[in-house]
Amino acid sequence: MTSPRTDLAAFAVELAARLPGPWTSEYQRHARYADQFPLAEQLWDLGHVDHIVSQYVLNHDAVLHGPDSQRLYVTDRPLYPRQFVVAPLEPDGDGICPHHFAGVQEPNGIAVSNAPARAAFQVTRRLLPRYEQALHRVLRNAATEPELPHRPAPPQVAQTLTLTYYSDGALGVPYESVPAEARLALYAHGFQYHPHQAAFLLPAAYGEDGRALRVQAVAQQLAAQGIGVNLRAAPQGAAPPATSARPAAPAPAGVSVAARHR
Known part of the structure; x- marks a missing residue:
């Protein structure tokens, strides 16, 4: 019982x-x-x-x-x-x-x-x-900590670099939108200047993980210089960087240019 x-x-x-x-x-x-x-x-x-x-x-x-x-x-x-x-x-x-x-x-x-x-x-x-x-x-x-410890707002920056994923898989930025102070960082982390597209592009050969690491490195280096970095996808159907008659940008000494006008 x-x-x-x-x-x-x-x-x-x-x-x-x-x-x-x-x-x-x-x-x-x-x-x-x-x-x-x-x-x-x-x-x-x-x-x-x-x-x-x-x-x-x-x-x-x-x-x-x-x-x-x-x-x-x-x-x-x-x-x-x-x-x-x-x-x-x-x-x-x-x-x-x-x-x-x-x-x-x-x-x-x-x-x-x-x-x-x-x-x-x-x-x-x-x-x-x-x-x-x-x-x-x-x-x-x-x-x-009586109040919720919010993270502070990001500092204001005078210049911004916007990297774009294009619909054809390219990752890069048009030359004319790159601050002069940011070009060396792009070269240093594997971006190549393509004169016929007037753009800095990161080769697909690095793979997605490799490109992500290089973009992160660029962002960290430019942040230390006071330059903001954005990453966006191009609108659906948007074309990759257009061909331009702009002359090739001079690369820093010892850095090769990926392609030249023919």
Whole structure:
């Protein structure tokens, strides 16, 4: 014969009386299934307690209120009439924001005996230390970073280089739109000047990964010079850089030009 389940309200009061420091118990019975969700959403648990409250209909629960705004959630452990589960609740004080939990591991809950003295020992030994540590970190984060640490806006640049992926697979930029200070960086990272297209193009022979690394290197070098770099795709159906009668741009010493007028 299955043993009758211990009364949760009485158990929570006895457990609170045996925990270190001043603790009080607040019991509530649920008239509807949805009534268990407000507390369930505050659970600081990614383990079996979270599974229980999301998968089972729980008719009641209790919240233990302790020192330093600590709160413990207590409810039945389904299928185990001689056990309860106890789990921390997230701090809900003013000024606590989601980003304050970043990098803080969930303290998670535990299953405890229905004997209050033994349960108090289990909570004190296994749960409270990691709960207090996690709570301390969150409160410290709230004190040191009250606002979300947004990244600063990018610096303004006087010149910009826009590289384009053309519909024929070419990656490059028309010569006339290249700032003079950026030409050497393009040559240094494998771009070749094609006079008959009046453009700097990055050879497809480097492969997609190779071209991506070279574009990244160009962007980093030009950023250090205060030149912004954009990467765009040409509009659908747009032609590659048009042939131009513009004379070939002189390459730096020791750098070959990919093609010459014939």
